[in-house]
Amino acid sequence: MRPGDPSLAPDALAAEEKARVSERVQGIIDDRRARDRVDTGRIHPYFSKLRAKLERQMHAAPLFDMPSLPKQLLHSWADKAHRFGASGSPGAGPPTRAPPKPGELLAQRARNNPEFDRLRGQSQAGEELQSFANGVSSLKLVVTLELIQGPDGTLREVKLVSRSGNRAYDDYVLQSVPSALAKTPPPPPDALGVNADGIRTLWAVEGRVVYVRKASEMKGSDSAYLAAAAAVGLLAGGFEETTGEVYVIDVRNPHFECRSRLLRVY
Structure with missing residues (x-):
């Protein structure tokens, strides 16, 4: 920097600042448009296929030194207690239009009727156990990637x-991306989000421990566990309508599940 340097002239500095602000504003506009494309569903099926490939590539993820079952249960209880203290509801947010759960229906019908208290308590406990087994209320790892x-x-x-806080998980996700994309067919050139200079997307990959297992994978040696779980009221599960699979909660066999979510298509 020397006296008389043209780059220090007021006009030059003003032009530089204007260019910097314009670039920042354009970045905000582009990011908003990219988010709106996803939020409004204006994305090509190619990105849905890419999401499926990412999840399939990470199907056999390790447990990544996640906390033990008692610690997961303690975290779930503490999280729901915090939500209840803050909002009066243990749920994750405001009520939705989803159909009421069995426990909620019982609570409505059995209001001020102590004879239904035990049944209502069992139903709600089963719902909480199902939520925990599916990883909804357990600790999770989230990493954000730009592709x-x-x-x-x-x-x-x-x-x-952004990192998840678990380096092993971050590395696993990063290493899974190239293989997943290599297995994905190329997108059509006229697809929204496919530009002349390439494709730029933002993804969140969420991982959590789940305790559900396909009933078809269980063997004769599992009958003792199923009988014991039923005896203490802990036998629960679900039915997947699209595949016909029956899932059972199995706390003996935790596994790590990764779910990818598209955030932006630029």
């Missing part, structure tokens, strides 16, 4: 936008 691809879908770069 840069060529117009043909070829991976150019993976950027780690």
